[in-house]
Amino acid sequence: MEKFWLEVSLWFVIILISSLISLRLGLTAALVELIVGILVGNTISLEITSWVKFLASFGAVVLTFLAGAELESEVVRSFWKEAIILGVISFLAPFLGVWFLAQFLLGWEIKEAQIAGLALSTTSVAVVYAVMIETGLNEKPFGKLILAATFITDLGTVIFLGLLFTELGLAFWLFVILTLVVLFILPSFTKRYFSYVKNHPSEPEVKFIFLVLALLGYLAAKAGSEAVLPAYLTGAVLANLFIHNRELVKRMRATTIALLTPFFFIKAGSLVDLRVVWQSFGLLALFFLAKCLCKFIGLFPAGMLFKFSFKANMYNTLLMCTGLTFGTISALYGFNMGIITKDQYSILVVAVISTAIIPTLIAQKFFSPKEEELPVFQNPKREI
Template identity: 45%
Template sequence: MEPVFFTVSLWLALAVASALIASRLRLSIALIEICVGTVAAAALGLFGLADLLAANSEWVRFLAASGAVVLTFLAGAELDPDVLRLKLREVSVVGLVGFAAPLLGTAAAAHYMFGWDADASWLCGIALSTTSTAVIYAVMLDTGFNKTEFGKGVLGACFVNDLSSVIALGLLFAPLTYKTFVFIAITVIVLGTLPYTTAWLTTHFAFRTAAIRTKWVMLVLFGLGGLALWSGSEAVVPAYLVGMVLAGSAARDAHWMRRLRTLTVGFLTPFYFLRAGTLVSLPALVAAPLVFLALLGTKMASKILGLYPVIGLFRKNSRERWYYTLLMSTGLTFGTIASLYGLAHGLVTPEQYSYIVAAVIASAVAPTLIAGMFFVPAHLLPEADRAAGSQRRINGLSDEG
């Protein structure tokens, strides 16, 4: 048991260091954690100490996956159903274009520029077609945009984009078996009854039994997540849907949401973001940096060329358009999931996997960094939220824990 405690201490030391750096640079802590994870893994590897992180151990992978699941749920819970109904055309068009443009662009680049076979090329296209719910939601929390109709629209478009990527992965590569239909049927039943069962539990027990609503939500998230994995899908897919279904009740209890964010951001998500950084193989990138740079450049170029004019139909202010476009150009959660799926099923080689994952992770950092430095549409925030957002960036989300 002692080694586990020492390993957790090492991860949390990296998380604290990331928070200090994020506070100094006034950047999103999620991005800093990714970079710190990459540097830490490379530095320990030079001295033959990479095993100290135990990044591929079952319990670290579980904590990282738990962080992704709960953060995805929180992102879904931020979606206002009324805002989404009003923005249905916007989030659908932006999300679908944000998926299709990089899918075709990066798949073509992998096949025709680097000679990858069809499976590897399409897998690359799917991995780089995604956005990052985790990173975008973390940025929304940093800035305060999660409370605005603008931020809710970005999160909605992100959901459509990622759902399209997951469906494409399933149609092209995942086996369609009876397990798929069992998963869909049970998910539909659970989502259909979830608002009523949650409301009943909250009304009768929420203020008499210790954290029963949190336990109930976690039961649903991990139960559906396990069922998704059993069916060949991914645990984060139903988490977003659960968050959307419970968005109305979550909005009525800001204190409960704040406590859940404290648990998630304070303990779980550092394992997810730091581990994402450790997945990059720097030797493979050094050996062929042009492949990584070309994939990253193709993803960002295809996202921007596809999305900027489309977003212009809904957002006339240039700062808003660029900020929206750059955030939609990020990638992390579903991109790394798709990459890992391809590696596990022999669709890509370890070298191809390193290039794809590196491009995915770099796309979480580069566009968000540019957006945060030059294009934040602060005029969309009320005066109080602007001050609060600035303080959150200075404190590195310290107000959440």
């Protein structure tokens, strides 16, 4: 038993140090945990025990749920045409481009190349939002359009991650049908359930959501799919309920960020082999550039079609190049399922981290659009 508590203490020392560094540097804990995880994993032998695996996996699922629950359906509805076009391009262009690069130019196996494509197809909604809030762009129609498009991009990643590596047998169809049924009845059932339990101090709302995520995760795993797919969709169908219940989101986030996600990000970082990253620096740069180039090839002409000014178009495209959580989740899924090797995983995760930082810095420094450079939307309903 003492060995167990020693392990727990060691993990929480790392978690606390990460948290204090993030506080000092003004960075999110997730990014610091990933980087600290990389450093720790390459210096001391950090044991990934079964309880760490549980906390890390559940952390990824709950974090994905929370990301889905932030989907503002009204925003997506207001810009549905532009959001779908930009979002689909933003997902498909890097997914196909990086897949092609990995399979045909680098000689990776098809499934390995698909994981690379998925890990680098994402756009981080939260990273984009944090950048826009500094200029107040999140309140303007153009900012809301970018956010709506990022939701669509992530939806594409999650759907493909959930379905691409699954065999289409009986278990799969059972999973699809049951998930659809649950998603259909969940909003009204949850609303009634929440009004029945009425914020009881024993947190029955949070426990109910955890149960739904665990059950759908079980069905997904049974079908050979990935638990983040139903988690994101569950979040999306419950988004309207959660947007009006910020206290509940706060409580769920506190549980998740204090106990679950640190294990996910530190574990994800600790599996990165720095020696491989150093030796394959060219490959890492190639993946980073491939993601950004594919997003540019797809999104820049689409922006011109919507009459974005040069600066607004560059800003939108660069922000769409960012990625963090879903990129890490995709790469870790590939590694856990034995699809990609530790070397490939190491390169992909560091490429994902670099996409969170570099495009953001360039967008903020050189392409933050001024008021007069923002696109004008004719329909007054869009001024939401």
